[in-house]
Amino acid sequence: MTDLVVAPLLVALFTAIATLPLRSAQRVQQAVSVFGGVLYLVAVAALVRAVRVDADGYLVYELSNWEAPFGITLVADDLSVLMLGLAAVVSLAALVFSVRGIPEVGQRISYHPLYHLMVVGITGSFLTADVFNLFVWFEVMLMSSYVLVVFYSGPDETRAALHYAFLNLLGSAVMLLAIGGLYATTGTLNMADMAEYLATVPASQTTPVLGLSALLFAVFALKAGIVPFQFWVPDAYRAAPAPVAAMLAGVVKKVGVYAIVRLLFTVFSVAALPPGLFGENATFLAFYGPVLLVMAIGSVVVGGLGAVGREDLDGLLAYSSIGQVGFIVLPLAVAASAVPGAGAEIPREGLVTLGITAALVYSVNHGLAKSLLFFVSGALSRTLGTVRFDALGGVSERNPTLAGSFFVGALALIGIPPLSGFFGKLLVFDVGAQAGSTVVLAVALAGAILTIAYFTLAWSRGFWGPPSDAVAGASVDRSFVLVAAVLAVSIVVLGVGFGPLYDLSYAGAQAATETQGYVDAVLGGSQ
Amino acid sequence: MQPEPAVLLAVLALPFVGAAVTPLVYRVLGERTAYFAAAVATACLALVLSQHGTHGTVSVEWIPQLGVNLVLYLDGLAFLVALLASGVGILVFTYSGGYMHGEPGQAKYYTTLLVFMGAMLGVALAADLVALFVFWELTSVSSFVLIGHYQRETSSLYASRKSMLITVSGGLFMLVGFLVLASASTDALGTSTFALFGYGDVPGLVENADAVRSTLTEQGLLLPVVALVGLGAATKSAQVPFHIWLPNAMEAPTPVSAFLHSATMVKAGVYLVGRFRPLFVPGGEDVYFAEAWLPVFVVLGLLTMTVAAMLAVSATDIKELLAYSTASHLGLIVAGFGFAVSYGGEAGAFHILNHASFKAALFLVAGIVAHEAGTRNIAELSGLRDDLPITTIIATVACLSMAGIPPFNGFFSKELLFEAAWETGAHFGGLWFLVPAIAVFGSIFTFLYSIRFLSLFYGDRPEGLGEVHSPPLAMLAPAAVLGLAVVAISLRPNLAIELVAGDAYAAVAPGEAHSFTVPWPIPLEPSPYALMSLATILFGAAAYPFYDRLHGAIARARTVPYTSPNAYYDGGLAALERTSALVPGYVQTRMFRTYAASTMLAVCALALGGYLVAGVTVPVPEGLSSLTVLGLVGGVPLAVVLLVALFGAAAVGIADSHVAGVLTLSILGFMVAIFYVLASAPDLALTQLVIETLVLLIFLLVLDKLPAWYGSLDVREAVPDAVVAGVVGVTVTLTVLVTTSAQPSQNIASFFVERAPVPEEHGPVLVDSGGGGNIVNVILVDFRAFDTLGEITVVAMAALAVLTLVGMRNRGEDV
C-alpha cells in the first residue's frame, strides 16, 4: 500500500518517458499522454483514499529503503494529498485541452513529455519531506515550465521566458543558499527532523535559522508570484499556451503556497525566537505574520489594479492571479499571527486552523476557476487568433456554453454563492472578522470589489456587446467547450456540496499545524 | 402553527427546477414559455398561500462543519415578501408573454427570471445569515444578467456593470457585518451562530436580541455591524447615494423593471432592515430611540425619500421617473423601520405591500405606454386616455395611491410614517422636529411627480405622437390585476392589514406585538399627522403649476459638479483605470534590471530582517589584519585560489568583450575546481572541470552568433546597482558567517560514512549497506538516488528545451 505514495510520481514519469519516443506517431502519443493523465488521476485518487481512509492520516515512504532522516522520505498527509488532488484534476483537464489546443508540431516536438515532467516536479514537490529534494523537484517543475512558457518561441514569449527563467535562476541560487544554511545550522535536511531539532534546541542556538527560513520563504513566494516577487507573472502567463497558463496559475503557483504552508506552519512554527522584539515565548510565526500581511496587501492591490485596465483577456487573467494569491496569503497572515506565542494578544488556536483552511479552500477554488478561465481564453485565442477585447465581443451569443463557463469561473473568483469561490471568500472574511482585524477585512473587501470591477469589464467587453466579425465567423472546437463546461460544473458542485471540500481542507490545515504528528510519522520508524 | 417543511422546501425548489428545464421547455413551447413560467409562479404562490398564518423554522443540514445550514423561517414578513415574489411573478411572466414577443434570447430571459424568483423566495424565507446571503447575491447576479438583456447595447452593458458593482460590493460589506455578528454571538450566546431564529439546539440571534446587542455594545461593534448591514441594504434598495444604479437598470425589459427593480429585488434591502429590526430595536412600550439603528436608518431613509423624490421630478423619461420614485418609496420604508416607535414598523410593513401594488402597476403601465406609443419621453407624451382607456384607469388609481391621497392605500402607510416621525420628533423636541418636517418636504415632491405621471393620460394629445395601439390582453390583464389590488386594499385596508401586513409588522417589532388598524377612509380626528398629510397635499397642489420650473431647477442643480454620485462612480472607475495604467508603467516595467534588483533587495530585506529579529551575533575574529589573512587562511593554496577566483570574477565584471568575459569566467570555474580539490572533494572537482569545459564550449558556440555588443557602463546605473550588489554581498557574507559558526550534530554525514562502504563481513547479497567506497557516489545512486533521478530529469529536459526553442522557431518546418 505504501507504494501508492510514489505511484503518482512514477505514473507521470513513465508517461513522460513513454511519450518521448512516440513523436512520430502523433495519435498514439496523444492517446498515451491522455491515458497517463487519467492514470495519474486514478493514482492520486487511490492515494487520497489510502491516506484519508486506510492510513491514520500519514503515509510515509522511505526511498531506497533508507530510514529518515538519512534517506529521502516522501510523506502523503492530508495537506499534500489535497494539493495533489487539485493538481490531478487541473492537469488532466489541461491535457485534454492540449490535444486540440496546442499546434500539432509543438505536440510532436516536446509538449507531452515536458508536460508530464512538469507534473513529476509538482508531484515530487508536494510529497517530499526533504528540503534539498524539494529543491530538485522545484527545478524539474521550473525547467519544464520555462520551456512551456516559451513554447511558441515568438518575441513576447522569449522575453517573458527570459524574465521568468532568470528570476527563478536567481531564486534557485538563493534557495540553495538557504538549504545550505539550514543544514549548517540544524544538521539535517529532513523537514520533520528539522522541526524536532528546532523544537528541542534553545532559541539562542538557532538564531540564524529565522533569516535562513526567510530566504527559503522568499523563494517560495517567488514561485507563488506574491508581491514583491510577482514581476515574472503577467508576461509569463500571457506568453504561455492556455493549458500551460492554466497549470501555472492553477497548480504551479499552489506549489509555492503549499511550500509556504508546509515550511512555516509545520516546521518553523515550533521554532522559538529569542526574547526581543516580539516579547517572550514568540515563535518564528511572529515574524511571518506581519510579513505575510504586507505581501498579501501588496498582491491584492497590484493584481487587482493591474487587472482593471487590461486590454486583453490573458493579461487580465494574469494580473488577476496576482491579486487572487493575495487572498490566499491574507488568511495565512492572520493564521501566523494567531499562533500561540506569535505575539497575538489573544492567541486562538482555532483561528490558525481556520486561516489555513481558508487559504486551502481559496487555493483549490482559484486553481479550478482560474484554469477554467484560461481555457476559455485559450479556446478564443486558438479560434480567433487574439484575445484582445477590441477584437472580441458577443461570444455569449455565438457560443453560450463557453461564455457560460467563463461566467461561472468569473463569478467563482468574485465569490458569488453558491459556487466554491464563495466559500473561499466567506472563510477569508470570517478569518478577518474573527481576528477582529479591520485591516484584513478592508483589504479583502477592496480586493473583492476590484475583482468585480475587472470581471464585469471582461464580461461586458468580451462576451456581451455586438459580436465582432471574428467572433461571428468562428466556431470553437468542441473539446475546448467540453473541458470548460466540465470545470464549470465542478465549481458549482463543489460549492453546492461544499462539505467534503471543507473537510478535506480542514484536515489539510490540521495536518499543516500538527508538527508532532508529522514528526512522529516521519521519524517514527527510526526511533 | 408550524409551517409544513416539505411545502417551504418546495416553494424554494420549484423555481430553480423550473429554471433548469426552461431551455428544454423553450424548445417545445417557444414564446409560450412565459405561461410555463407563470404556472411555476402560480404553484409557488399557491404553496405560499397554503402556509398563511403559520410561523416557525425548517432546517435542512447543509454545511454543518461551518455551522451553516439551510434554515427557512416563515413569519408575517417572510410571507409578505414571498407573496410579492410569487404573486407579482405570475403577473410579470404573463405580461412578458406579450411584451417580449419577437425578442431574442427568451430562453435565457425566462431561465434567469425564474432563478431570480427562486432567489427572492430564498431571501424571504432564509433565516440563516449565510443562506440568506447566498440568495441575496443570486438576486444581484440575476439582476445583472437581466439588466444586460439587450446585450448589444452599450447602455445595457454600462447599466448591468454598475448594478453588479454596487449591489454585489454592498452585499460583501453586509457579509462582513454578518460574520462580525456571528463572531460576537460566540461571546453573547456561548456558541457561534448564523441563525436569526433558533432551530434544534442552535440559538437564534433575534430570540436573544438583548444579549447580542449588549455584547456588541460592549465590544464597540454595534455601530459597525449596523452600518455594514445597512450598506448591504442601502446598495440593494438603491438608497442615496447608492441609488444611482437604479435609473440605469431601466435598460432592462420593462417586466424586469416592474418585477426586480420595483416590486421585489430592491425590496430585499428593506426586507433586511425589517428582519434585523427586532434585533437592534429594544422592545417596550415607550421606546423612542435605538442606539446606532435609528440614526443610521432614519437619516438614510428620509434622505433617500426626499432626494430621490426631487430627482424624480427632474426625470424626463417615464421609467426614470418611476425608478427614482421607487428609490424614494424604499427610503420611506427604510425610514419607517428606522424609527423605534411602533408606528415606524407599521409604516414600513404596510408600505412594502402598498408600494408593490401601485408601483408594479405603474411599471406595467409604463411598459404599455412605451410599447404602444413608441416613446418613454415625458415631454412627448400626453392625453393618452382615449387611446388607452383601461390603462388610464389603472394609472389613475395607482398614481393617486402613490401620491398619498386618501383613501388610496398609499395614503395609509405614509400616514403611519408621519405618525412615527412626529412622535419621535415631539418626544425629543428641538432639532428633532426636523424629522417630521423633512418627511413632509419629501412627500410634497412625491405628490408632484405622481400627478405629473398621471397627467400623461390627460390633457391634450400632442401632434407629434403617432398612432397608439391597444395593448394585448397578456399585457393589460396583469396591470389590471395590480390596479384591482390597489383598489381592493384601498377599500378594505384593515382587512389587508389583518391578513398580511399586520403579521409582517409583528415580525419587525421587537418582542410580542399586536396587529394594528388604520382609520378608514380618512382620519377624522384632528391630529398632527393628519395635518402633515393635509399640508403635503395642499403644498403639492399649490406647487404643481410651477412643476416645469421645479423640473428645470433640479435638473440644473444636478449638473453642478461634485453633487452627483454618478460623477463619483464614473470618475472613480476612470481613476481606477488610470491607476491601472501605472502598474505596467511603474511596476511591471518589463525591465529585467528593475525586476532583478527589486527581487534581490526583497530577498535581502527578508533575510536581514530575520537575522535582526532573531538577534544573531556575527562572529568576527579578533585581531584580523590584512597580513594575518593570508597567513591564517588555511594555507597559501586556499588563499591563492580564493584570490584568483575573486579576480577572475571581477575581471568578468569589467571584461570588454564577450569572449574575454567567458574566458575569465572559466578562470573562476577552474579556481572553484581547485577549491574543491582543497576541500577534499575529488568528484566535485572532476565534475566541475568537465562541466566548465563544456559550458565554455557552449558559451563560445552561442556567442559566435550573438553580436559583440557589450554596452558601456552608465554611471547613473552603476552606482545604484553597486548599492544593490553591496546589500546582496553583505547579506551573503552575514549568512555565511552566522551559519558556519554553528555546530549542529553531524550524525547524518556520519551515518553515510559508516554505512556506505562494504563491511568486512557480508553475505552474497548486500542491501542494508551502501556497498561502495566512494561515499559521495553512493549517496548519489543509493542514499539520495531520488535526487539524482530528478537531476537527470532536469538534464534531459534541458536537451528537450533546447530542441523546442530552436525547433519551434520554424514551427517545425523540417520535423
Place this chain on the structure above:
Amino acid sequence: MTPTALSTVFTAIPLQASAQSPNTQFVIAVVLGLLFAIGTFLVLRRDVVRVVWGIAIISQATNMYLVTMGGIAGSVPILAHGATPDPATVSNPLVQALVLTAIVIGFGTTAFALVLTYRVYEEHGTIDLAELGAAPPESGVSAMTDSSIDGPEATGDGEPVTDDDGDTDRHGGPAGSTEVADD
C-alpha cells in the same frame, strides 16, 4: 590519468589544521559575499550575456558555500572495503553529493539560458535588456498581437500573417475549423 591516480593526488594534498579556523571562515565569507556582489552587479546589466555570467558566478559561489559549510577540513570521502573510518575525520560527503547535484542542475539551466539568449536575439534583434523591455509601446495594452506583427520583420523570418486585421496565427491558427462544429 587514471581514477586511482587521481584519488591519490587528492588525498596527498595536506590539509591545514587551520582550515576550519574562524579567520578562514571570515575570509571565505567575505569572498563569497564579494562573488555574490559581483554576480548581482552583472545581473543588473543590460547585456543578456552578462546577466548569464552573473547568474553563473552566483551559482558557483553558492556551490562553494555549500562545500564550505560542510567543513573543508577532513579526508577525502573515499574508503576501502571493510574500512571502519572515524566519521569525524572524513569530509562531509553529503554536501558534496548535494553540490554535485546542484552543479549538474546548474549546467542544465545554464545551457537553457544560453540558448534562450540566442533565441531572444533572433526574435528581437538585440540582447540589450533595456531595449527588449521597451520594445512594444507600454500603454497598459497587451503587446501580444502587435509585436507578433513586428516579429517577422525584426528577424526576417517571414512568418505568415493570416488575418487581414493583422493578427498572426500566434497559436497555430484556428483549430481545424473545417472538422469541428459549433455547439
Place this chain on the structure above:
Amino acid sequence: MSTDTDTTVIARTVVRVVVPVILLTAVALLLQGHNLPGGGFIAGVLTVTAFALVYIVFGREFLQRELLHVDDDGFLGGSIGEYGRTFTFGLALAASSGLAAIVVGELFAGGRYEFITQGVWFVYHVPVYHEIEIPTALFFDLGVYFVVVGALLTILAVVGRE
C-alpha cells in the same frame, strides 16, 4: 562554424589518439564510480567531451556521417533523434531500475524494498577476478550516463547546427 579544411594535421592526429583514451577513461570512471571518484555523470560528460573534440576538429558533418552513420535530415530524425533516443533510454533505464527494486521486493523479499533500493551482489569464484561485485546501482548509474550523453550531445548538436 568550423569546417574540415581549417584544422591542422597535428590537431587531427592528436584527436585520433586522445579521443579513444578519453572514451576509455570514461568507461573506467563509469564502472569504478561506486568505489572511486567517477560515476555515471562524470563518465557521461567525458564521453561528450570526446565527441565535442571530434566535432570541433573534424566538423559536424564528419561526426554524423562517418561516426554515427546517420544523415542529418531534421530535428527529430537523424543524429539529433538518435541523441534523443539515448537520453530517453537512459531515463527509462534509471527509472526502471528503481522500479525493479519494488518488483524484486514484492516477488522475492515480501514487499520490503522501496523505490530505487540498491544492493550489491557478490559473485565469488569467478575465474581471473576471483570475486566480482555487481552493485545494482550500476544500472542506475548507466541510466545517468546515457541521459547525460544523450542530452549533452543533443544540446551541442542543436546549438552547433545553427
